[in-house]
Amino acid sequence: MKKDLLKMNDLSKDEILEILNLADQLKYEKKHNIDHAHLKGKTLGMIFEKASTRTRVSFEVGMLDLGGNPLFLSSNDLQIGRGEPIKDTGRVLSRYIDGIMIRTFSQKDIENLAKYSSIPVINALTDDEHPCQVLADLMTIREYKNSFENLNVCYIGDGNNMAHSLMVGALKVSMNFNIATPKDYKPLDSYISLA
Known part of the structure; x- marks a missing residue:
């Protein structure tokens, strides 16, 4: 069965912990030069409508470390930027590759993809x-604190994509979440209600 990672609320606490446990294992295997080519023969299409150094490098290196093939696709490489419906892009890419990673603007677009x-x-x-950044943050918190129980997370800044995902992720793993934002830059009401 296909499993997407579109937003933190798609994951249960158990699924978050399962992802973090696997990440810990893969980190151990890499550090100790243990072969972990779990994605041998698999290709990840990486669509970048928004550029990013860290995201591109981390996904490319991750795919290579796991034995897979990263395929960088900018909006110039695809028909998305020239009017092709996103549903057609999803259908076409599904015939050629094994997974899609996308860094884009609209949450609705990724859900349609x-x-x-x-x-x-x-x-x-x-x-x-x-969500991927928050999973990495949760991995780091657990690595240094050994547990999530009764920890406090404080976020100061714009109520943006990072605030949304961190809010949901922290609460799902039983941490307390506190946020301070400028009045005109608070998180979306839907995330505040969810929290």
Whole structure:
């Protein structure tokens, strides 16, 4: 069954912990030069409508470390930027590759891409969500604190995609979440209600 990662609320606490446990294992294997080519023969299409040094490098290196093939696709490389419906892009890419990672603007676009793709879709950033970054942050917190129970997370800044995903992720793993934002830059009401 296909499993997408579009927003933090798509994941249960158990799924978050399962992802973090796997990430810990892969980190251990890399550090100790243990072969972990779990994605040998698999290709990840990486769509970048928004540029990013860290996202591109981390996904490319991650795919190579896991034995897979990263395929960089800018909006100039695809028909998305020239009027092709996103559902057609999802259908076409599903015939050639094994997964899609997309860094884009609209959360609705990524949800439509996932709807029409028969392969997993990973949100590498939208205007509403930044789930991969939050999973990395949760991994770091657990690595240094050993547990999430009764920890306090304080976020100061714009109520943006990072605030949304961190709010949901922190609460799902039983941390307390506090946020301070300028009045005109608070998180979306839907995330405040969810929290």
